[in-house]
Amino acid sequence: MRQATSFLTRALLLGWVLLLAACATGPRISSEADPSADFAGYRSFSFYSPLAVESEGYATITSARLKAAARAQMESRGYVYDEKSPDLWLNINAYMQEKTDVVSMPDVDYNYYYSYRARRYVAVPYWYDRTNVYQYTEGTLNFDLVDAKRNQLVWEGIAVGRVANAKPAERAARLDQAVADIFARYPYRAGSGTPVVPVAPRK
Incomplete structure (x- = not known):
């Protein structure tokens, strides 16, 4: 086992x-x-x-x-x-x-209220932080x-x-x-103490 x-x-x-x-x-x-x-x-x-x-x-x-x-x-x-x-x-x-990874970002949502004066529903935005965990x-x-x-x-x-x-x-x-x-980050050749310019790593 x-x-x-x-x-x-x-x-x-x-x-x-x-x-x-x-x-x-x-x-x-x-x-x-x-x-x-x-x-x-x-x-x-x-x-x-x-x-x-x-x-x-x-x-x-x-x-x-x-x-x-x-x-x-x-x-x-x-x-x-x-x-x-x-x-x-x-x-x-x-x-x-x-x-x-914990990522927080601002987000917006809406609450809906009925306005008797306007005789319709009114959307009221509110902001909050949305958190995602990866x-x-x-x-x-x-x-x-x-x-x-x-x-x-x-x-x-x-x-x-x-x-x-x-x-x-x-x-x-x-x-x-x-x-x-x-x-590419190793700058020396055999028997040489003088660094050579390394090749840039692949991005």
Whole structure:
């Protein structure tokens, strides 16, 4: 029973990652770098073990795609994949949280009174605040780069968005785009401590 519950939880957790990339306006992207880190000294990377998205001890279709997309982003910046002695550990995490939006806005309604003088009903407006409550699921996807020697986080990129539905054929491509949008905020190339101008994330 415990294994079944754990599997279901993991499936739901990883399943939203594809949905996150399906948001109509794209997820919100942010990043932060350690100003004291020597980025010029980083030339290789490998994946942290165990990955946060594989904490159950096995890979999934979604985690494999996230790893492939992240690896492509790192290698496009000149980093070499080195499982034995990397300069950087790359970790991937994903989680979701139920959220509530409460929106109040002015509205008008009418009371009707019969006027004996006018011999008809008269509409009298009155104003009030209308409150709507919306429930939704917010997903967060983040990539951490950790200095392997110091075991210290030196950069993280985060995407946050509402979980939305998408056609299966669109999900993989949008997931790749979401990963690219996150790494567009990573301004360094392998062996270079000089930031390059990052590509603006997709709006």
